[in-house]
Amino acid sequence: MAKKKNQMNEDSRKIAEKDFEPSYYNEESQFEKGLAETHEQVSDDYSEGTIDRKEGKED
Structure with missing residues (x-):
């Protein structure tokens, strides 16, 4: 169970570290x-x- 949890944490870190790239549209x-x-x-x-x-209001 601990091994599976560590793998989930590793996968989560990989996703969390990603930034937007324009190529993602394709x-x-x-x-x-x-x-x-x-x-x-x-x-x-x-x-x-x-x-x-x-609403078209001006400052």
Whole structure:
């Protein structure tokens, strides 16, 4: 059981250490596709700005 838990921790570390790469848009793995989609959503929201800006209010 301890060996299986250590393997799970090792696998978790490998995933946690990954950063977004633009090539992930063309990959087949679920993890890389999900990371690419999440990156796109965050990028779109960041570019859009705040709720005030979305409603057309000015500072």
